[in-house]
Amino acid sequence: MTPMAFVHSPLDRKANHRSDAGWLQQRRAARNAKFIQVHGDAVRMQEGKLAVAAPASAETPLVFLGEEAGGTPWFAFAGNSEGEMQALRPLMVGGALAPAELSILAQARSLVHWHEKHGFCAACGQKTEMSDGGYRRHCAACGADHFPRTDPVVIMAVQHGGNILLGRQKAWAPGMYSAIAGFMEPGETIEQAVAREVLEETGVVTGAVRYVASQPWPFPSSLMIGCIAEAVASQITLDEKELENARWFSRADVRLMLDHKHPEGIHASHPWAIAHTVISAALQ
Numbered sequence: 001m002t003p004m005a006f007v008h009s010p011l012d013r014k015a016n017h018r019s020d021a022g023w024l025q026q027r028r029a030a031r032n033a034k035f036i037q038v039h040g041d042a043v044r045m046q047e048g049k050l051a052v053a054a055p056a057s058a059e060t061p062l063v064f065l066g067e068e069a070g071g072t073p074w075f076a077f078a079g080n081s082e083g084e085m086q087a088l089r090p091l092m093v094g095g096a097l098a099p100a101e102l103s104i105l106a107q108a109r110s111l112v113h114w115h116e117k118h119g120f121c122a123a124c125g126q127k128t129e130m131s132d133g134g135y136r137r138h139c140a141a142c143g144a145d146h147f148p149r150t151d152p153v154v155i156m157a158v159q160h161g162g163n164i165l166l167g168r169q170k171a172w173a174p175g176m177y178s179a180i181a182g183f184m185e186p187g188e189t190i191e192q193a194v195a196r197e198v199l200e201e202t203g204v205v206t207g208a209v210r211y212v213a214s215q216p217w218p219f220p221s222s223l224m225i226g227c228i229a230e231a232v233a234s235q236i237t238l239d240e241k242e243l244e245n246a247r248w249f250s251r252a253d254v255r256l257m258l259d260h261k262h263p264e265g266i267h268a269s270h271p272w273a274i275a276h277t278v279i280s281a282a283l284q
């Protein structure tokens with residue numbers, strides 16, 4: 001099992017049932033139904049475990065997340081219970097939750113965030129209503145439908161002559177290096193986005209691109225697309241607005257950095273992030 005966070009959801013999303021209000025009501029009333037409360041980046045916990053009680057009001061809009069094998073339905077809703085909310089990132093880093101729960105939380109956090117930000121129609125400005133178990137918002141005033149968004153990000157290990165290019169941002173922990181990354185733009189292929197981001201941030205020209213893996217990243221709703229790119233030359237011209245530094249590292253250095261055993265005290269991304277997976281794949 002990959003150590004990446006957020007990729008182990010056990011839920012069947014039952015997408016072909018979600019527009020059936022009667023079916024959803026039945027799932028909501030199921031005695032074993034679980035309800036996750038989300039507020040911003042935080043989730044409601046109780047005595048070190050994920051709280052799964054139903055919201056106090058039956059009117060609270062619910063997002064249907066899916067069903068576990070055996071039929072346990074999961075829902076999510078927005079709400080703040082001060083003192084019991086814990087931020088998702090430290091829960092991920094600390095390993096307090098099972099991989100499956102963390103993955104369900106990623107879906108919950110991204111969807112609830114989208115609903116909180118899309119209460120009004122982008123076409124006409126009137127109020128929208130949640131529909132299809134949370135996978136659509138409908139505007140009764142102009143008839144427009146709005147759908148939850150996912151923001152693709154390319155993240156890549158760049159190779160040249162046996163070395164691997166990694167960069168670091170100023171805001172990161174001292175000594176931390178990672179794969180180059182950036183948001184895709186409309187009208188781009190994944191391969192074009194990889195080439196553009198690497199060129200913009202490091203000045204390195206790349207050729208062939210190979211897909212490795214992907215990871216939902218719910219801060220708030222990214223999809224990380226992990227790739228390996230082959231550089232055609234090694235010259236670095238740093239964009240100092242984006243990166244504090246970028247360097248070519250030998251494969252031996254990168255192995256030590258991933259294991260946090262490098263003598264210079266430098267290290268590479270942690271296993272819960274796809275950067276670790278992508279950099280490891282480049283070492284194969």
Ligand SMILES: [Zn+2]
Nearest residue numbers: 121124139142
């Ligand atoms: Zn409208």
